[in-house]
Structure formats: C-alpha cells, structure tokens
Amino acid sequence: MSDPVLLPSKASISRHEGVKFEDVRVHLLERKMGSSRRRFLTHLARSKGFIVEDTLSDAVTHVVSEESQASSLWKWLKGCGLKNLPMMHILNIIWFTDSMREGRPVAVETRHLIQVCVLATVSQYACQRQTTTENNNKIFTDAFEVLAESYEFNEMEGPCLAFRRAASVLKSLPWAVQCLGATEDLPCLGEHSKAVMEEILQYGRSFEVEKILSDERYQTLKLFTSVFGVGPKTGEKWYRRGLRSFSDILAEPSIHLNRMQQSGFLHYGDISRAVSKAEAQALGNIIDEAVHVITTDAILALTGGFRRGKEFGHDVDFIVTTPELGKEGHLLTSLIDQLEQQGILLFCEHQTSTFDMSKLPSHRFEAMDHFAKCFLILRLENSQVVGGLHDAEEGGRSWRAVRVDLVSPPIDRYAFALLGWTGSRQFERDLRRFARMERRMLLDNHALFDKTKKEFLAATTEKDIFAHLGLEYIEPWQRNA
Ligand code: CTP
Ligand code: MN
Ligand code: MN
Secondary structure (H helix, E strand, O other): OOOOOOOOOHHHHHOOOOOOOOOOEEEEOOOOOOHHHHHHHHHHHHHOOOEEOOOOOOOOOEEEOOOOOHHHHHHHHHOOOOOOHHHOEEEOHHHHHHHHHHOOOOOOOHHHEOOOOOOOOOOOOHHHOOEOOOOOOHHHHHHHHHHHHHHHHOOOHHHHHHHHHHHHHHHOOOOOOOOHHHHOOOOOOOHHHHHHHHHHHHHOOOHHHHHHHOOHHHHHHHHHOOOOOOOHHHHHHHHHOOOOOHHHHHHOOOOOOOHHHHHHHHOHHHHOOOEEHHHHHHHHHHHHHHHHHHOOOOEEEEEHHHHOOOOEEOOEEEEEEOOOOOHHHHHHHHHHHHHHHOOOEEEEEEEOOOOOHHHOOOOOOOOOOOOEEEEEEEEEEHHHOOOOOOOOOOOOOOEEEEEEEEEEOOHHHHHHHHHHHHOOHHHHHHHHHHHHHHHOEEEOOOOEEEOOOOEEOOOOOHHHHHHHOOOOOOOHHHEOO
C-alpha cells in the first residue's frame, strides 16, 4: 500500500484545537533555526490558533526560514521535490514575528519574502543571455548608466565598462532585485555596483549618482555630447575653454564647427527628440521606394534599436545592398541623389567603402567597419507617418528632422553587417569578447576568423554565425543587453 505522506493527516490538523486560520499552513524550517527554537515557535504559533505543519509537504502555504543565504536556501528547497513550491510563500522570520504580534497571519509584503534566486547561472556574456526591452531593474540600471557615462567623461575605461556590464546583467533578469542577497550568484557585479544597489534599496536613490547629476562638468559634457557630431573629446575641449552652454559655443568666434556639428545645432530640437516606431516605419517606406527606383532587386533591412523591438530610438538604421556581389558599389551614391531630388536630404556625410577582404583580420578588430555608409538627417512629413509625427510641438509643424544611418555591405558580408548593426552595443561587445576568449575566434562587422584553423568562416544568416560560435541563437528582440 502506498503511503500518502505528502498529505497532512486529518489527525495532525484536528490535533490542535482552536485552529483559527484554516487557509494558512505554516512550516518552520529547522535548517539554521535549530530544533529547540523551532519547537518553541511551533508551540507559540499553535497557541495563537495557527496550523503549523511538522513536515514540509505540498500542503504547506507559508514556509518560514531563518536562513540568510537566499541562494543556498533556494537550492535546498528546489531539491525537496515539492510540486507546489511556486505557489508557496517563502518567508523570513519577520513575517512570523509580525504575525505573532498581531495574533493573525499578516499579509505577505515584499520585505517578508526571501527572494527567488537565479538557480540557472547567469552568463557573464550578454550573448548568452536573453534581454528584451522590458527592464525590471531600471532604478539600478539608470544609476549605473550615469556612473558609466561619468567615468567615460573622465576617460576611465575600466570602471565605465564595469558599470555597463553590471547594468546589462540586471537588464537580463526576468525579476526585480528586491534584496542584495538575490544578487549573490550574479556575474559582473562588483563591490562598487553592490554598494550603489544597497543605497538604492535602502533609500530609493543613490547619493553618489545624485552628486554626479548635479556636477557642472558632468552636466555640461552631457549637454555638449547630445549634439550630433560632438563626442566626449570635443565636449571636453569646449568645457576646458570655459564654455558652458550652446550660446557660449555659438558666440565664441574662435570655435570652428564642422559640417556635422553645424547641422547638429541647426536641427537640435528635432533630432534630440525620440524617433517613434511609426516614424521609423515611414522612413523605411521612403527609403524602400527610393532604393527600388535605383535597382528593382535591392535589399533593404531595418537594423539597430528598432530591429530589436524598441518603441523609440535616437535614429533609424538601415542596411541596403544588392543580391549580386559588386552591384552595391554605387547604391548609396544613387540613393543619396534620389533623396536630394525629393528635397528631403537635410544633411549627408557619406563615407565610401574602404573594405578589403585581403586585409582582414586587422590587428585591432576595431569598432568602426569599412563598409560604405552615410549619416543623414532627413525631412519627414507629418502626412507620411501613420498617426502623425510623434510629440509634434504645439503650433503644428508639418515636418520634423530625423537622423538616419545607412550602411551598404557587399552581399557576402550581409549576415555579419546585420549582426553588427543590430546591436545593442553591449551585446556586440560581448559577442566579440566571447569569440576571442572562449573560441579563439575574431568577430567584427565584416567577418569571423578562426585563429586555430587560420581560416574565415562563411555565413549567409545570423544563425550561421551563432552556430560557428557554438552559441544558442538569440533573437534580435532578445539582444537589448
Ligand atoms: N554601429 C556600428 N558602427 C557604427 C555605428 C553603429 O557598428 N559606425 C552599430 C553599433 O554597434 C550598434 C548599432 O550599430 O550596435 C546601432 O547603433 P546606434 O544607432 O547608435 O544605436 P541603437 O542601438 O540603434 O540605439 P538608438 O535607438 O539610440 O539608435
Ligand atoms: Mn539606432
Ligand atoms: Mn545609428
């Protein structure tokens, strides 16, 4: 005969007369609590009308533990073979003492929970994590991004990258961190990151971050680098000359603005405003039409943040090419002419191709690729956008300026270019780092080189590249690392 050990026997319930709370079945974990304390607390709870189960079974609703290491507790719990574990409240002793004081089971609050720990280990590489646009840890990642940027402005690459990595790990979690214990098994979180998180958990904000945000140098560099064509180097130069505002810069006769920066200032209001998905779609239609006037079989693909499913972006990125190798050569030039003729080209910086397969792999598989590309500002009419322009100012402007990037790789490099331009930047960084560190391979926007075999690995799709790297395929919308 089988023994239904997992069900509480009638006897065990009716044994305690005066049960007041039928729906709550408490189990006190002896681990860490010790048997005598457990016996005492069991007695106390029963005297107040609580059902306390002696064994941990699927009938238990509230598990109380004095264990402080959330991860080891969860490892142990998962090992108990309970079917009902996902439905149980796993609680710290505060819930128990609160309930004893009130003389009833108090409602479970966040502070009572011993947070579920990630038992599947989280990889240190973003390319082995799935990161959607839903960020459950924005309060932490926003803070980390301010710190990273501040280190970037001070040219401290190490700590900058460390905070970017830490932010990226938190973005991949399907749950919100509610106590520091829950981060125990996570990679890339150093002392400094954890100290910032602890501050935020305790006070709801980080004083270190607030100090940076109110720092004049940080504020000024942030403002200056928000202009198209102005990087940290130029921003720093202007700051050191005592300039603090746009009017300072524009009033300074000795400052020479390049063409890109001039357009950046001219269209500042428009291009510093987010681009919506509908606006990206409208631009896609415009470019699609223009490129097919040039070559009927042209290939156009949306890439960048919008391919990753973002609702808003700072620009719109596209790849354009032709199915016939070599025919892509004049595609961008013709496309720019087309847009110019339509009267919608507000700015264009065209970089011709310097791509040469025989020179690969270069010593530094550098960030910038050698494909023909152009950085544009286009005029987008309100009437071209389904639902109209996003965030159109009062007074009803009929158009806005939008930043658009186009890149034109030869078709046999298409998969590498698509993977490289889809991003996110952190995802790309980690793909390359993974290839180098774990596979002795070099990956960039042009190619994948196997250093052991001393040969290039061909790919026609992104899936081919992931397969060469021995990585599980990550969909574009899971690359928001
Ligand atoms: N990229 C690149 N070479 C460049 C510019 C960009 O390889 N010269 C890649 C970046 O690595 C990034 C992607 O193109 O992954 C898109 O860049 P960008 O438009 O700056 O960022 P998005 O992820 O699209 O974000 P946003 O929505 O802010 O535009
Ligand atoms: Mn983009
Ligand atoms: Mn871009």
